[in-house]
Amino acid sequence: MNASPIDAPDFLPFRLDLVGQRVLWLRLDAAQREAAAFLDERALPPGPEGGWLPLSAWLRGAPTMPARPAHAIAHIGHCGSTLLSRVLDTWPDVHALREPLPLRSLADAWPTRGQADARVSAADAERLLQASWAAWSRPLPPAQRSMVKLTSSCNGLLEPLLDAFPGMRVVLLDMPLRPWLATLAKSPDSMLDAAHAAPERLRLLQARGVGEDLALHAMTLPEQCAMGWLAERLRFQALAESHPTRALRVDFEALLARPGEVLAEVAAHLALDAEGLPAALASRHWGRYSKAQDHGYTREDRAHDLALALQRHGADIAEGERWLDGMRRRHGVALD
Known part of the structure; x- marks a missing residue:
């Protein structure tokens, strides 16, 4: 690569x-x-064009803060964020990016930034986060604004991103516990994926003064998943309270039940032209599996799958619900 890509x-x-x-x-x-559901190895084209650049060169030459920073979709995982991202991408002026891999690397490094065993200083971690977001904020013409869907493990970066980019807005997507646990239960990989995020989510709970008596090794897999759901709900609740005009809570079940009403609220929050709403509601994405567009997957298909999961995995789902009820009783956890 002969020329620097920083400004391209x-x-x-x-x-x-x-x-x-x-x-x-x-x-x-x-x-x-x-086409990319994930901007990682799965999105690599044949014979990709590009190359490696030293971090020092990037940080020295990183672009100035964008006039219109990318907005974000944050979520708890397996709750329709890819669908929402694809539907918002139907607006002609929106350029959507889904789960860029460097953001996951930064999220992994963020809790230990600046420590003696860290690979990046606290100051450089912040500069890398800002430089990355600035790069993702540059839409390809004719689009005029960018939308980045985060990986669920990156939710800890929301606060520093909101602090760094005052013009940024975020949609916080989740769903009630029972359908979420049913969604995870119908795919063992999804449940394990949620469990992999449990350590960070447990630390989040304990930082908020909840769950000091909890230990992952003493919790079943459904309990760990329910714990992660609780942690993210509390995180989203706090973000919505501290940034009431910039963070919008969205329930995926409500989006499916009342798509016109909820999508109009999301569009208004992100300052998208209301004239794009009919095309978004008519999008083919509502009837496709969002991560693999070749497969049909309607709302009725999803309802059938969830009902089957509740039947087959009812004991695990009930176990997660009992854990949450116990937390509410012992710790007085209040959820909106």
């Missing part, structure tokens, strides 16, 4: 290597970005 919107920071102190930049066109 068609290049994206694609992979962050904190051990090697470098970042991989790749050229991805609009069609490749639109």
Whole structure:
């Protein structure tokens, strides 16, 4: 790669290597970005164009703060965020990016930034986060604004992002515990995925003065999942209270039940033209499996799958619900 990609919107920071102190930049066109459910190895085109750039060069030459920073979709995982992202991408001026890999690397490094065993200083971690978000805030023409869907493990970066980019807004997507546990239960990989996030979520609960008596090794898998749900609900509740005009809570069940009403609220929050609402509501994405667009998957299909999961995995789901009820009784946890 002969020229620096830092100022070229068609290049994206694609992979962050904190051990090697470098970042991989790749050229991805609009069609490749639109097709990608995840901006990681699964999105690599044949013969990708790009190359590695030292982090020091990126931080020295990082662009200034964008006039219109990317908005964000944050979520608890397995709750329709890919669908919402694809539907919002139907607005002609929106350029959507889904789960860029460097954001996950930064989220992993964030809790220990600046410590003696960390790969990045606290100051450089903040600069990397801001430089990454600035790069993702550059839409490809004719789009005029960017929308980034975070990986659920990156929710700890929401507060520093909101602090760094005053013009940024975020949609906080989740769902009630029972359908969420049923969604996880019908796919063992999904339940394990939620359990992998449990340590950070337990630390979040304990930082909020809840769950000092909890230990992951003493909790069943359904209990760990319910604990993660509680932690994220409390995180989203706090963000909505501290940023009432910039953070919007959205229930995925409500979005499916009342798509016109809820999507209109989301569009207004993100300052999207209301004239784009009919096309968004008519989008083919409502009837497709969002992570694999070749497969049909309607609201009726989802309802059938959840009913089957409740029947087959009712004991595990009830176990998670009992755990939450116990937390409410012991700790007086209040959820809106």
